[in-house]
Amino acid sequence: MWKKLFDWLDERLGLNDLYKATLDxxxxxxxxxxxxxxxxxxxFLxxxxxxxxLMVYYTPSPDHAYDSIQYIMNEVAFGWLIRGIHHWGATLMVLVVFIHMLRVFITASYKYPRELTWIIGVGLLLLTLGMGFTGYLLPWNQRAFWATTVGTxxxxxxxxIGEFITSALRGGSDLSALTLSRFFSAHIWMxxxxxxxxxxxxxxxxxxxGESAFPDKDD
Ligand code: HEM
Structure with a gap:
């Protein structure tokens, strides 16, 4: 019965060809x-x-952001766990991406023909840091507020263009509701x-x- 279903889908979607092209x-x-x-x-996933x-309960407004996080931590079933995983996952992701980059550098895997893989990787590192920076403000507590004040x-x-960047990030001269909604939309969407x-x-x-070979002593 499963084979029949698979064959039916395969005939229409080309699942076998897709598997051969990507994973085989x-x-x-x-x-x-x-x-x-x-x-x-x-x-990342x-x-x-x-x-x-977290999005189900978080509210991105200065009046409710802090309380919505307290609600997630204290009232929502396993909210503390989900937030804890998200919080530590963020730190771990920055660390792991950075060590991945160091490994690629040490094994010289950025050389021909992988230059573009490296350049895209630099973009990935910057975006990962951007995720951390924008996420840090969302709890809207004292630490978040002042860290973002200093960061911006x-x-x-x-x-x-420094002044322009600061006011574009903040949505004005100071941190406000606009900053929070900008950081929120950058963090969850852009x-x-x-x-x-x-x-x-x-x-x-x-x-x-393909994966590069690790250099040996003849390289
Ligand atoms: C979100 C961040 C990233 C993800 C999800 C990611 C994903 C991957 C995966 C799955 C591989 C193949 C397995 C491996 O070699 O570990 C790989 C290889 C590679 N990555 Fe990344 N990467 C990221 C960030 C970076 C950064 C920051 C750089 C460098 C600036 C980079 C440069 C490379 C290069 C050059 C390879 C090829 C390595 C080889 O062939 O030996 N990546 N990446």
């Missing part, structure tokens, strides 16, 4: 260091899944959309070029 490849000869890219991908659950102030040190697109391109290139 020889197992890469790597070691534990080669698992960090997949670990980054797993953490985990952040997406826990973030969707630092952006003001960019020559010529940055994840860009990250998803770049991860897709990153993985396409990895499938195209």
């Amino acid at each position: 490849r020889p197992e890469p000869k790597g070691n534990w260091w080669n698992t960090l890219g997949s670990a980054s991908l797993f953490l 985990l952040q997406g899944a826990t973030g969707i659950f 102030e630092i952006a003001g040190a960019v020559p010529f 940055l994840p959309a860009l990250l998803s697109g770049l991860i897709g391109a990153h993985i396409y290139l990895i499938m195209r070029h």
